[in-house]
Amino acid sequence: MSIFISREACVGCRRCVEACPGNLIKLDADGKAYIRHPKDCWGCTSCVKECGREAISFFLGADMGGRGSRLTTHKEGDFRYWKITDAAGLEQTIVVNQKDANRY
Amino acid sequence: MERERIVTDVLIIGGGTAGCYAALTIAKESPGTKVVIAEKANIIRSGCLAAGVNALNAYITPGQTAQDYVDYAKRDAAGIAREDLLLSMAEGVNRVTEHLEQLGLVILKDEYGAYAARGKRNIKINGENIKPLLAEAVKKQKNVTVINHVNITDYLLADGGIAGAVGFHVDERKAYVFLADAVLCATGGAAGLYRPNNPGFSRHKMWYPPFNTGAGYAMGIRAGAEMTTFEMRFIALRCKDTIAPTGTIAQGVGARQINAKGEVYETKYGITTSERVYGTAAENLAGRGPCYLHTEGISESQSEDLLKAYLNMAPSQTLKWIESGRLPHEQDVEIEGTEPYIVGGHTASGYWVDTDRRTTLPGLYAAGDVAGGCPQKYVTGALVEGELAAQAILADLGAAGSPLRRADEKRRRLREERIATETERYLGEYEAHLSSGGSPAMFTAEQLEEAMQKVMDNYAGGISTHYRYNERQLHIADDKILMLQKMTEKLHADDMDELLHVYELKERLLVCRVVIAHLAARKETRWHAFAENTDYPGQSDEWLKYVNSVYRDGKVKIRFRELTDTGKQERAEVYGG
Ligand SMILES: Cc1cc2nc3c(=O)[nH]c(=O)nc-3n(C[C@H](O)[C@H](O)[C@H](O)COP(=O)(O)OP(=O)(O)OC[C@H]3O[C@@H](n4cnc5c(N)ncnc54)[C@H](O)[C@@H]3O)c2cc1C
Ligand code: SF4
Ligand code: SF4
Numbered sequence: 001m002s003i004f005i006s007r008e009a010c011v012g013c014r015r016c017v018e019a020c021p022g023n024l025i026k027l028d029a030d031g032k033a034y035i036r037h038p039k040d041c042w043g044c045t046s047c048v049k050e051c052g053r054e055a056i057s058f059f060l061g062a063d064m065g066g067r068g069s070r071l072t073t074h075k076e077g078d079f080r081y082w083k084i085t086d087a088a089g090l091e092q093t094i095v096v097n098q099k100d101a102n103r104y
Numbered sequence: 105m106e107r108e109r110i111v112t113d114v115l116i117i118g119g120g121t122a123g124c125y126a127a128l129t130i131a132k133e134s135p136g137t138k139v140v141i142a143e144k145a146n147i148i149r150s151g152c153l154a155a156g157v158n159a160l161n162a163y164i165t166p167g168q169t170a171q172d173y174v175d176y177a178k179r180d181a182a183g184i185a186r187e188d189l190l191l192s193m194a195e196g197v198n199r200v201t202e203h204l205e206q207l208g209l210v211i212l213k214d215e216y217g218a219y220a221a222r223g224k225r226n227i228k229i230n231g232e233n234i235k236p237l238l239a240e241a242v243k244k245q246k247n248v249t250v251i252n253h254v255n256i257t258d259y260l261l262a263d264g265g266i267a268g269a270v271g272f273h274v275d276e277r278k279a280y281v282f283l284a285d286a287v288l289c290a291t292g293g294a295a296g297l298y299r300p301n302n303p304g305f306s307r308h309k310m311w312y313p314p315f316n317t318g319a320g321y322a323m324g325i326r327a328g329a330e331m332t333t334f335e336m337r338f339i340a341l342r343c344k345d346t347i348a349p350t351g352t353i354a355q356g357v358g359a360r361q362i363n364a365k366g367e368v369y370e371t372k373y374g375i376t377t378s379e380r381v382y383g384t385a386a387e388n389l390a391g392r393g394p395c396y397l398h399t400e401g402i403s404e405s406q407s408e409d410l411l412k413a414y415l416n417m418a419p420s421q422t423l424k425w426i427e428s429g430r431l432p433h434e435q436d437v438e439i440e441g442t443e444p445y446i447v448g449g450h451t452a453s454g455y456w457v458d459t460d461r462r463t464t465l466p467g468l469y470a471a472g473d474v475a476g477g478c479p480q481k482y483v484t485g486a487l488v489e490g491e492l493a494a495q496a497i498l499a500d501l502g503a504a505g506s507p508l509r510r511a512d513e514k515r516r517r518l519r520e521e522r523i524a525t526e527t528e529r530y531l532g533e534y535e536a537h538l539s540s541g542g543s544p545a546m547f548t549a550e551q552l553e554e555a556m557q558k559v560m561d562n563y564a565g566g567i568s569t570h571y572r573y574n575e576r577q578l579h580i581a582d583d584k585i586l587m588l589q590k591m592t593e594k595l596h597a598d599d600m601d602e603l604l605h606v607y608e609l610k611e612r613l614l615v616c617r618v619v620i621a622h623l624a625a626r627k628e629t630r631w632h633a634f635a636e637n638t639d640y641p642g643q644s645d646e647w648l649k650y651v652n653s654v655y656r657d658g659k660v661k662i663r664f665r666e667l668t669d670t671g672k673q674e675r676a677e678v679y680g681g
Contacts, residue, residue, distance in 0.1 A: 001306040001346075001420055018146045021154040022308075022315040023253065023274045023604070036601065042308050042315070044155040045419050049232075050148075060423055061305040064345040067427050071419060080232070082415050084426055092426070096412050098230060099210055 002041040009055035016047035112140040115284035119143035120151030122472030123290035125490030131245035146252040156232035161482035170194035189478035196488035262522040265466030293447030293473035294318025299561035320474040322611035330456040332476040335622035337444035344438035348418035359397040382632035396436035407433035449473035458671035460496035469493040549605040621660035
């Protein structure tokens, strides 16, 4: 389980670099973010949430039942949108109201 | 290597839950006191709270008292927990909860406007942004300076106490020397000691943050601080693969634990935290695995709420449900026990502290998962401990003729000299690993880490032995860990990132040795799974005492303490009453 960073979408703002609790993300010579050790990712999605460009997606390794779906997210006001794109490109979005607490 | 020297009144090591709250407390109660937080990552999302949490697990709900919480936690720990620590923690959890709400945390309310409870001790929140909320509050304080991306490795000892700490920047070739009158250790617990559930590509998909590597324990051990209850390991019952919490499913939709035959086994083995893990391991051992949380048949809307709840704290579980093509109402959720962790916020391993969270080393305080004796503190308990430690620091610094404030000129000079020698020694070690004269890359930190995890797994009660061990195995484990410790001396680091991994490994190995010594010292099975000693399978009243240790001359020296001990004696000696 790890993250994937799109070079095209990344603008080098460093927010993910600062958000990662494991110091795993660095900027390369072109100022694009990359994860130094994909195997070291904890899967906390801090970077996914902090990136304002939706450049970072999150996936499950095959050892965890991953089949190629990717998770991205963005926030609009109180609402957080979680978009899951499966291997075939089908999208599904789950919206969570941040002002709502978990019912469980 | 470039170096920076920073002088402050109070140094907080680790800007996590407890560390941030200690800084906020000092800012509020003594705005003139200078505080520096040295944090390995960036306080914005560092530590346990990175992914968010979905409940406050320690809260005194209406009709309950702080003493009820103490009684529960003590029972759950089979008697090995400090009542004085538990009580001072439990008395503060509602206070800090209110403060969290003021900072912006969303807490679910019932129809009367009271916090909505989940069971007797939990309240429901939306804790996705709990860490950024704390971090923002800290950044607003004028007397608090946060230095991010600095990994602290060692305390500076002088004058019979702790006078500061040294560390290095995780990217730049730069060393930091901090000098402080008081130091608070708040580095969290230790993960990655044992071979994890997913040892391959997803090796870091563990419950506890893989970046909390036991630095605070290791520094304290090396400096000779007394440690307690390292034999009470914490093993979590988690969703298979994703290691996501199970409580949300179990308590949220009332799902029961069932085995492969569909039999409910959760009450068969007892209901304490360790017995629940043990039951699952025992069912597997008896050939009745895998085990599940029985969610099949819950309503579709419950299923949807679960998807959302997990996005707020463990998004990989939501993704897993979706990847599998079957949502929680369509399939049971497989569960497993994790590898053992050392974490004083769930179980009781950590620094031996007095009621005010002073360690046995003058000038050093501990709070949160790194502090021992006080299990089940969770988020709110860590915050309270941060507050209590901060108050003790302010009291000690303010006391007339406080030995922490070094006024005497001659003593100060001696102290400076001592600090200078220590600093050179530690910084010399960094340089040695970084210098090109290091060994060729036959062994890397990664390789030795895998070796360590294999040893702990096979010989010190990991997943592969269903958490069981005996004296012979512990002996083998100790020999092998000692060998690996020696091998770390020659490790070469190409850059600061590699240096970080070398130090994380060294910390873990030292913590492993203390864990092994404690497991061997408690000659009984006080807790199933957490400390399952097959040479002594039963519980015995003779062992109603604390197993503590002090590290001296390269050896872990065990000492026992009575259950009534509150860590006070040391204080009297140190602060003259
Ligand atoms: C995944 C997960 C989910 C949880 N869910 C809940 C929940 O729902 N409800 C609940 O009540 N409790 C929950 N808990 C428990 C609770 O979050 C912790 O007990 C608590 O946050 C611990 O606080 P701490 O300050 O001790 O550690 P942390 O908050 O982890 O802080 C430790 C800090 O020290 C830093 N650090 C470490 N080493 C060094 C070093 N060498 N130099 C400098 N800095 C260093 C780390 O980067 C980190 O910022 C959860 C824990 C985890 C891991
Ligand atoms: S946060 Fe997003 S845009 Fe900014 S550096 Fe990271 S990946 Fe690039
Ligand atoms: S998911 Fe978490 S651990 Fe992984 S790279 Fe992003 S911030 Fe770091």
